[in-house]
Amino acid sequence: xxxxVALDIHGxxxxxxxxxxxxxxxxxxxxxxxxxxAGTWADDxxxxxxxxxxxxxxxxxxxxxxxAARMQYGGVxxxxxxxxxxxxxxxxxxxxxxxxxxxxxxxxxxIFNTPGMYRAWRDxxxxxxxxxxxxx
Amino acid sequence: xxxxxxxxxxxxxxxxxxxxxSEEDENDIHAWLHRAISAGHRILEADGDSLDAVEACVIQLxxxxxxxxxxxxxxxxxxxxxxxxxxxxxxxxxxxAIAGAxxxxxxxxxxxxxxxxxxxxxxxxxxxxxxxxxxxxxPVDNDFFDTPLRRQQWEEHRHSNGAxxxxxxxxxxxxxx
Numbered sequence: 036x037x038x039x040v041a042l043d044i045h046g047x048x049x050x051x052x053x054x055x056x057x058x059x060x061x062x063x064x065x066x067x068x069x070x071x072x073a074g075t076w077a078d079d080x081x082x083x084x085x086x087x088x089x090x091x092x093x094x095x096x097x098x099x100x101x102x103a104a105r106m107q108y109g110g111v112x113x114x115x116x117x118x119x120x121x122x123x124x125x126x127x128x129x130x131x132x133x134x135x136x137x138x139x140x141x142x143x144x145x146i147f148n149t150p151g152m153y154r155a156w157r158d159x160x161x162x163x164x165x166x167x168x169x170x171x
Numbered sequence: 172x173x174x175x176x177x178x179x180x181x182x183x184x185x186x187x188x189x190x191x192x193s194e195e196d197e198n199d200i201h202a203w204l205h206r207a208i209s210a211g212h213r214i215l216e217a218d219g220d221s222l223d224a225v226e227a228c229v230i231q232l233x234x235x236x237x238x239x240x241x242x243x244x245x246x247x248x249x250x251x252x253x254x255x256x257x258x259x260x261x262x263x264x265x266x267x268a269i270a271g272a273x274x275x276x277x278x279x280x281x282x283x284x285x286x287x288x289x290x291x292x293x294x295x296x297x298x299x300x301x302x303x304x305x306x307x308x309x310p311v312d313n314d315f316f317d318t319p320l321r322r323q324q325w326e327e328h329r330h331s332n333g334a335x336x337x338x339x340x341x342x343x344x345x346x347x348x
Contacts, residue, residue: 036181036182036183036238036239036240037180037181037182037183037207037229037232037233037235037238037239037240038180038181038225038229038232039178039179039180039181039207039208039211039224039225039226039228039229039232040177040178040179040180040225041176041177041178041179041211041215041221041222041224041225041228042174042175042176042177042178042221043174043176043215043218043219043220043221043224044173044174044176044215044218045173045174045218045220046174047220047221047222047260047261047262048221048261049220049221049222049224049225049258049259049260049261050225050258050259050261051225051226051228051229051256051257051258051259051279051282052229052256052257052258052279053229053232053233053240053241053254053255053256053257053278053279053282054239054240054244054254054255054256055239055240055241055243055244055245055252055253055254055255055316056239056244056245056247056253056255057245058245058246058321058324058325058328059245059246059247059248059325059328059329060245060247060248060253061247061248061249063253063271063296065255065270065271065295067255068255068257068268068270068271069255069256069257069268070257070268070293071257071259071266071268071292071293074257075257075258075259075266075268076259077259077260077261077264077266078261078264079261079262083221083225083259083261085181087181087182087183087184088184088185131184131185132184132185133181133184135179135180135181136179137177137178137179139174139261140175141174141175141176141177142177143177143178143179144179145179145181147184149184149185150185150188151184151185151188152181152182152183152184152185153181153182153183153184153200153204153237153238154179154180154181154182154204155179155180155204155205155207155208156178156179156180156208157176157177157178157179157208157212159175163205163208163209163212165200165201165204165205165208167192167197167200167201168188168189170189
């Protein structure tokens with residue numbers, strides 16, 4: 036699964052996610068589809084989020100919207116919300132994977148509970164970084 | 172007053188441990204990631220729209236055979252490809268998604284077409300292709316998305332234990348995401 040989240044100079048966030056699902060899937064399985072609210076979400080009042088991992092767990096925990104709701108209704112920051120969902124709600128039911136997220140204030144999170152995640156980001160100085168493994 | 176800009180992208184997550192990829196492969200992946208984020212970064216640096224930026228990044232990622240989306244997507248049990256994508260705009264929470272598409276050359280662009288030119292949030296299966304045809308987008312044959320690596324992985328799974336199809340494992344080579 037691939038995805039992107041962005042904040043533009045006008046203060047608007049957006050998210051996009053694309054996938055092929057799992058190898059050998061059948062029966063028209065849509066468990067890895069980036070459903071709005073589970074794998075993909077964007078709301079200027081909270082954050083833009085794109086997810087990758089065991090899709091059916093992300094659906095069951097409404098990962099992307101859960102992160103946004105924690106920020107919007109609970110007042111927590113982006114990192115706190117992402118950590119609580121990826122390492123808490125998701126991991127507790129056995130879901131592996133991660134998210135990338137950006138808040139309207141420019142906060143950027145790339146959080147995962149697996150040994151690695153292909154990823155890249157722009158830091159606050161404008162430098163682009165790429166990484167594969169957790170320790171990168 | 173202008174906002175700061177920010178951008179992040181991901182490929183898949185999973186059993187990625189140092190030593191399983193060659194240095195050459197790692198360098199290739201880093202190059203693809205840099206190419207993809209640069210596509211969106213150029214748009215943001217030019218005061219462009221965040222929706223255009225995320226679409227540009229994902230189109231680049233869909234072209235990379237290392238990642239499971241677009242070219243190089245995994246095989247279904249019947250040996251074809253089904254592609255899914257979603258896009259959402261934070262300004263007004265407008266969104267578009269596709270599921271089980273088979274002939275959409277750029278799945279994320281198809282999702283954006285659904286968002287901008289249909290009355291719906293999500294289309295599935297053959298309906299995606301019909302809608303895209305109505306928009307004048309050229310379909311591609313499903314085998315456009317084949318790669319030798321994905322076919323090999325599919326063959327290994329198909330012959331080793333077909334019953335694992337519905338249960339993603341952490342086995343090396345079993346792509347999920």
